[in-house]
Every structure is written in structure tokens, then in C-alpha cells.
Amino acid sequence: MATNVTEKDKTLNEIIDWCKSQRKQIIEDIKPAPDEDADEVYAELEMVIQSDNPIIKYSDIMIDGNEAFVYAVVMQARLLDRAIDHCNSMLGYSGSMPSEVPNQSEDAK
Helix, strand or coil: CCCCHHHHHHHHHHHHHHHHHHHHHHHHCCEECCCCCHHHHHHHHHHHHHCCCCCCCCCCCCEECCHHHHHHHHHHHHHHHHHHHHHHHHCCCCCCCCCCCCCCCCCCC
16 A cells, blocks of 8 residues: 555556556457558547547458457547546645644643
């Protein structure tokens, strides 16, 4: 368990890196059809992942594989993106520090 901000940030960065590598791998699992430009297919897939509309319609001409598989990939990528965003939001200290802390020693009266 993280004991300070530096250790917590290190752990969060490890989680972010893991999420990014998993996201990259699931995107690469989609193989464009031989007659399609891979860069265009992946760019369109990224647009779908980033969009607010979770409904996807890909033809078999565009991507080898079925629509349910592509939908699952998009949803997994979105979930990983949310985890990355959440971890990024927790990096560093986000609370306010008190300007003065009362003396809590046993000698203080």
C-alpha cells in the first residue's frame, strides 16, 4: 500500500502504463481487411472509441471479424481510458494543506 505521495504516484503511473499497454494490445487485435488502409481503419476506430456514441457498425469489408468483437474492443478501450483518466486525476496531492497545525504534544496545554 502506498505510504506517501511519491509512492502513490509511482503506483498510479504503473497502473496507467499497464492500462495503456493493454489498450494498445486490444486495438491491435483488430486486423483490417487486406484491401483496407490500416491507418484509416485504426483512425476511425479511435474516433469511435472517443465518441459519445457506443453503437458501432462496421462492414465485413472494412474489418475482418464480427461486429460484436469490434464492439467489445471499443468498450474495453473505453473502460481502460476511464481508468487512465481516473488514475491521472489522483496523481499528486489534491487536497488542501492546513496553514497551521495545533501543537499536539503531551506537553502542550
